Amino acid sequence: MKHPTRSAPPIAQVPPRKQQAELQRQLVIERDRAIRLREDLEHARKDLAALYAAAARAGLAGTSDFDGRRTIPTAVQELDLGPYFEQVQANYLPFANPFHHYQQLVGQLESNSRVTLVPCCELMTGESSGVHVSLRHDIDADPVTAIRMARFLASRGICGSFYLLHTAIYYGRMFGTLFVRHRELPRWVEALIVAGAEIGLHNDALGAHNLLGVDGPHAMAQEITWLRELGAQVKGTVGHNSAPVYAAENSEVFSGRILWDQSDPIRRRLPLGALSESALGLSYEGTFASPRRSVDSQAASRFAADLAHADIRNPEWMRTYLTDNPCCDWSVDLQLWVVGQEHWVAGGRFGRDAYFRDRLALADLPSVIADMPDRSRCVIVLHPEYFRA
Numbered sequence: 033m034k035h036p037t038r039s040a041p042p043i044a045q046v047p048p049r050k051q052q053a054e055l056q057r058q059l060v061i062e063r064d065r066a067i068r069l070r071e072d073l074e075h076a077r078k079d080l081a082a083l084y085a086a087a088a089r090a091g092l093a094g095t096s097d098f099d100g101r102r103t104i105p106t107a108v109q110e111l112d113l114g115p116y117f118e119q120v121q122a123n124y125l126p127f128a129n130p131f132h133h134y135q136q137l138v139g140q141l142e143s144n145s146r147v148t149l150v151p152c153c154e155l156m157t158g159e160s161s162g163v164h165v166s167l168r169h170d171i172d173a174d175p176v177t178a179i180r181m182a183r184f185l186a187s188r189g190i191c192g193s194f195y196l197l198h199t200a201i202y203y204g205r206m207f208g209t210l211f212v213r214h215r216e217l218p219r220w221v222e223a224l225i226v227a228g229a230e231i232g233l234h235n236d237a238l239g240a241h242n243l244l245g246v247d248g249p250h251a252m253a254q255e256i257t258w259l260r261e262l263g264a265q266v267k268g269t270v271g272h273n274s275a276p277v278y279a280a281e282n283s284e285v286f287s288g289r290i291l292w293d294q295s296d297p298i299r300r301r302l303p304l305g306a307l308s309e310s311a312l313g314l315s316y317e318g319t320f321a322s323p324r325r326s327v328d329s330q331a332a333s334r335f336a337a338d339l340a341h342a343d344i345r346n347p348e349w350m351r352t353y354l355t356d357n358p359c360c361d362w363s364v365d366l367q368l369w370v371v372g373q374e375h376w377v378a379g380g381r382f383g384r385d386a387y388f389r390d391r392l393a394l395a396d397l398p399s400v401i402a403d404m405p406d407r408s409r410c411v412i413v414l415h416p417e418y419f420r421a
């Protein structure tokens with residue numbers, strides 16, 4: 033086979049000699065400064081570790097919170113995610129499935145002749161017959177299992193979609209007014225890129241606005257830029273949480289995605305409609321929530337205020353959320369969520385017909401695919417934390 037001839041690479045513009053010398057000088061200074069800073073940091077870490085070891089030997093309580101419980105300084109926690117992952121393990125243990133359940137799910141989908149697996153960025157565009165299915169991974173807490181999933185998909189030649197939550201502890205922390213990304217984060221992003229995964233941001237602009245007290249939409253836009261600088265081709269975001277958490281969906285930070293009226297006193301204060309997806313180079317929003325043709329704003333506000341019942345393991349609430357959501361329509365036909373140990377929920381609408389099934393086991397999922405009409409679209413919502421047992 034004849035190889036195409038390559039055109040010669042463009043010749044880089046060489047700056048004038050004086051400018052070169054100046055750049056060289058600045059480079060030497062900056063390199064020196066970086067080396068010194070790294071040494072200072074290493075010393076500070078060792079001093080701190082020695083101080084804590086000495087305090088522990090002396091039986092000192094160390095620092096404690098207002099209730100007298102021992103605490104570790106935030107800076108130490110930031111450097112060590114061990115306690116964080118212990119917490120994740122404890123929190124999700126009652127809900128987590130063994131990893132091979134994920135492998136079995138993928139195996140089922142792969143062997144189903146009706147299913148075409150596509151990343152979320154292609155879910156709404158594919159036109160072939162059968163059913164289009166996307167594996168959406170919302171990384172709320174566990175990037176390590178997420179990478180394991182992406183690597184498994186890579187071994188099967190499948191592209192899944194993975195969304196990093198910029199307000200999660202694993203992602204970064206605020207130190208005063210400074211946002212510091214966790215030092216492992218670039219490595220995790222690179223691992224997802226190498227696995228050929230679609231990478232996007234799990235949008236928590238409203239969380240950043242409410243909880244971190246920063247300009248949430250701006251913070252989110254910054255993280256999209258940062259992910260792209262690392263080489264991720266970010267095409268979309270997925271809103272984190274549901275409306276009852278913030279009285280709005282996170283997807284509503286985008287203009288054109290506001291779901292119901294903003295005269296409500298809480299919603300009025302939120303930065304809804306603040307960002308433009310096209311200006312950020314985004315082509316889709318992966319919750320697939322879309323404004324209802326006619327919205328009963330009172331019903332929407334009531335549903336969004338009902339935090340007491342908002343629970344993905346509450347079948348009544350989940351049924352309303354997926355099939356009769358007063359806040360939004362869904363542009364996908366079906367959503368399939370894993371919500372616990374051998375516990376799946378399927379809900380959506382095929383045309384006018386509501387479809388909802390709770391308490392499904394992995395073995396029931398092929399019957400859900402069989403129920404889907406030709407040319408329907410399904411997003412499978414997976415939180416990696418639920419496959420870490």
Ligand SMILES: [Zn+2]
Pocket residue numbers: 170171172197234271272273
């Ligand atoms: Zn989430």
